Structure formats: structure tokens, C-alpha cells
Amino acid sequence: MSPPRRIAVVDIGTNSVRLLVGLANGRRIESILFQDGRITRLGEGLAESGQISRGAVDRTVSVLSEYAGHIRSYAPDRVLYVGTSALRQAANREEVLARFEREAGVLVRIISGEEEAALTYRGALLDLDETRGPFLVIDIGGGSSELIVGETTRKFWKAFSIEVGVVTLTEGWFRNDPPSDQEIQQVRRYLEERFREVVTVLSPYLTAGVTPVGTAGSVTTILAMVRKMVRYDPAVVHGQGLTRQEVDRLFNEIRPMKARDRLLLPGVERGREDIILSGALILLSLLEFVNQAGLVVSAYGLREGIVLDLSEAGSDTLL
Numbered sequence: 078m079s080p081p082r083r084i085a086v087v088d089i090g091t092n093s094v095r096l097l098v099g100l101a102n103g104r105r106i107e108s109i110l111f112q113d114g115r116i117t118r119l120g121e122g123l124a125e126s127g128q129i130s131r132g133a134v135d136r137t138v139s140v141l142s143e144y145a146g147h148i149r150s151y152a153p154d155r156v157l158y159v160g161t162s163a164l165r166q167a168a169n170r171e172e173v174l175a176r177f178e179r180e181a182g183v184l185v186r187i188i189s190g191e192e193e194a195a196l197t198y199r200g201a202l203l204d205l206d207e208t209r210g211p212f213l214v215i216d217i218g219g220g221s222s223e224l225i226v227g228e229t230t231r232k233f234w235k236a237f238s239i240e241v242g243v244v245t246l247t248e249g250w251f252r253n254d255p256p257s258d259q260e261i262q263q264v265r266r267y268l269e270e271r272f273r274e275v276v277t278v279l280s281p282y283l284t285a286g287v288t289p290v291g292t293a294g295s296v297t298t299i300l301a302m303v304r305k306m307v308r309y310d311p312a313v314v315h316g317q318g319l320t321r322q323e324v325d326r327l328f329n330e331i332r333p334m335k336a337r338d339r340l341l342l343p344g345v346e347r348g349r350e351d352i353i354l355s356g357a358l359i360l361l362s363l364l365e366f367v368n369q370a371g372l373v374v375s376a377y378g379l380r381e382g383i384v385l386d387l388s389e390a391g392s393d394t395l396l
Contacts (some may be wrong), residue, residue, distance in 0.1 A: 085097070098153060160185045318372070
């Protein structure tokens with residue numbers, strides 16, 4: 078086994094920016110030295126304009142500058158800033174990347190949806206029981222969702238990335254707060270259209286013994302809300318079960334509520350109150366489409382997958 082390497086990863090997503098500094102040896106993360114996450118809503122307005130707004134860049138640059146200071150203090154062996162769906166989609170991404178470099182001093186690599194899916198699969202299954210495979214990993218992000226099915230925690234068969242996420246869905250479809258019944262029905266039909274082809278391709282792999290695993294902020298927030306967690310603790314969240322019936326009950330509870338009122342519920346992080354309804358709707362729809370009664374929640378995902386990948390002996394590139 079290779080000696081541990083100190084790796085720093087920043088995941089710049091459509092809704093949040095998250096930092097992880099850890100010691101890893103390619104097979105496991107031995108210790109987490111520092112981690113943090115901030116909601117900057119980089120993808121705000123992207124669904125309508127096709128561009129990332131100046132205000133969203135300002136918020137993200139501020140966080141990236143702060144994170145760069147944290148990273149320097151840990152003197153890591155490898156550092157990687159990764160951009161996902163919002164930066165993949167934005168017509169002005171080169172301008173945004175230039176501002177990140179000029180104002181925060183960071184170079185960002187935009188990874189493809191397929192790379193994101195593969196790395197998320199590896200990270201999401203960290204520390205889960207290998208014998209529970211095969212696995213179906215469901216990653217619901219701000220601007221895209223990934224579905225990955227595989228045999229073991231390190232070997233996947235098929236990976237798909239669909240440009241449907243909680244931020245783009247909320248901004249693109251919901252004009253009322255709370256959404257009207259008509260808007261909900263329109264979104265349900267839209268999700269069925271977007272996911273139908275992928276689910277059809279995945280169907281042969283979805284055996285009776287498959288273990289669905291959900292990751293990313295929407296899934297962990299839904300679990301925190303269902304369990305009425307006042308303080309989020311990834312060690313408690315990781316590996317917990319969440320049933321489709323529980324997601325359905327939560328969806329029906331928060332559906333008639335205004336976004337600001339959802340903040341009063343235990344488990345809701347400020348900045349997610351307006352998008353968590355979309356997160357519950359996407360998760361509920363996916364569980365219905367793949368005919369699963371529930372899933373295992375993972376507190377890990379893309380960042381951890383990248384840390385593991387970069388800590389491989391002799392690894393200088395992702396995947």
C-alpha cells in the first residue's frame with residue numbers, strides 16, 4: 078500500500094463550493110484535515126440567461142480566495158479545483174475562469190459529466206459494505222444529476238450524467254412560491270421525459286439485489302429533515318437508510334410551504350430552502366422510475382472520489 082498523500086480538493090458546483098483536505102493512500106482516506114462548504118449559488122439565473130451572473134461570480138471568488146488561504150496552510154502534495162455543471166453549461170465560462178484565476182489565484186479544471194459520475198461513484202461508496210453490491214449511486218446536484226451502476230465499490234459498469242439539477246429545475250419551472258399543482262405536474266412529466274432513456278438503459282443492471290446509494294446536498298438534507306437533525310453530522314448520516322415513503326411524506330409536507338417557512342424546519346440549511354422541494358421531487362421520481370423502495374445515504378461523494386484518485390501511487394491525473 079502506498080504512503081498517504083496530502084490532497085486538497087475544491088468542488089465548485091452549481092449551488093455550493095466545498096473544500097476537503099485529507100490524507101489518503103488510494104484505497105481509503107486515513108484522516109480529514111479540514112473540510113468546509115458554502116452556498117454561493119454559482120448557477121443562479123443560468124437556466125434563463127445561459128450565463129453565470131457577475132454577482133454569482135463575486136460570491137464564489139470570495140469563497141475561493143478564503144479556501145486558497147486554508148489550502149496553503151496545509152501544504153498539500155496535490156491541489157485540484159474542479160468545476161462541474163454550471164461551468165460546463167455557461168456560455169461565459171472562459172470569462173468566469175479568468176476571474177477565478179485573476180482574483181482568487183486559482184486554476185479550475187472543468188470535468189465532464191461522465192468524469193463527475195465516475196469520481197462520485199468512487200467517493201459515495203467510501204466505507205460502505207462491499208458485500209452489498211451491486212450498487213446504484215444517485216447524485217442529485219444543483220445543475221445535473223448522475224446515475225452510476227456498478228459491481229463493487231471500485232468498479233462501475235455504466236455512468237450517466239443528465240443536465241437536470243435542483244437549481245436549474247427550480248428556476249426553470251417554478252414561478253410561484255409555493256409551486257402550483259400545475260407546475261408540479263409539469264415538472265413530473267419533464268422528469269419522466271429526461272430520465273426515461275437513461276432508466277431504460279440501466280434496467281438490465283437493476284437486479285433485485287442492487288443497493289441504491291444517494292449522495293450530495295439534497296439527499297443528505299432530505300435525510301436530515303426526515304430525522305429532524307438540528308445539527309448536521311456526516312458521521313451519523315453516512316450509511317443511514319431512507320425510504321421512498323419517507324421522501325414522499327416529506328415532499329407532501331413541504332409542498333404547500335413557502336420557501337422562507339421551510340427554514341423553520343430542522344435539517345434545512347440556509348440557502349437550500351428554495352431548492353429542497355425540487356430535490357425531494359427528483360429523488361422521489363428517480364426511486365419510482367427505478368422501482369426502488371429506498372436507498373442508503375452517503376455523506377461522501379465527488380470530493381472524496383477525487384482525493385482517492387489523486388492519492389493513487391504515481392497518479393498525476395484524474396481517472
